[in-house]
Amino acid sequence: MFVGAQVSLYPMTDGFVDVILSSLHALDPWRDKLRIETDDISTLIVGPPEVLFPALRDLYSAAASTGQHIVLRSTLSRGCPGEPDDPICQTNALANPSEPLVSRQQSALSAIAETPDKGQFADAQFSLYVMGAGNHMAEIMGCIEFLKQSGTFLRSKNFCTRLSGDAGPVFATLEQAFCRFGPPNGHVTIDLTVSANSPSKR
Secondary structure: OOEEEEEEEEEOOOOHHHHHHHHHHHHHHHOOOOEEEEOOOOEEEEOOHHHHHHHHHHHHHHHHOOOOOEEEEEEEEEOOOOOOOOHHHOOOOOOOOOOOHHHHHHHHHHHHHOOOOOOOEEEEEEEEEEEOOOOHHHHHHHHHHHHHOOOOEEEEEOOEEEEEEEHHHHHHHHHHHHHHOOOOOOEEEEEEEEEEOOHHHO
């Protein structure tokens, strides 16, 4: 299994370099559990989803705490057939697809209920893509039903779903969507945008 994210930060400020570089330090506590590679376009983060999503949350929260308008863009993937298996990605977080959807939804909701707040607000939109064999629309619709009960659901949009709330539950919701829906050995991806401090909300 290969699990990872390509993530980029876009601060809307003249001091964007300092915001990006200082925010990347939020990944330091996670470096012993993840493979992290940064270049001039994005940062690759490889590792199990139960570590990957909290690391993304902390990266976002560090950037948002600057008070500047920032956007985090990420493509997340698990089980890509074009990537080699990586031992660092071993996880027990992926749901068994033979478990009924309603049971997986309840497990996902329980995980969110146990998630503490981070004290940083997050506005997000994302799309979940379930690829390969199987009834992918049943998995996606099951995920949408879960999202509507998650406490972070804001509204549906064309091609994506809006989430809003504290960064802790928002990123926990994303993690559960990524892990609980779609086959554990199949290819699942998320296209994610998270925004903080947007002047259009004032």
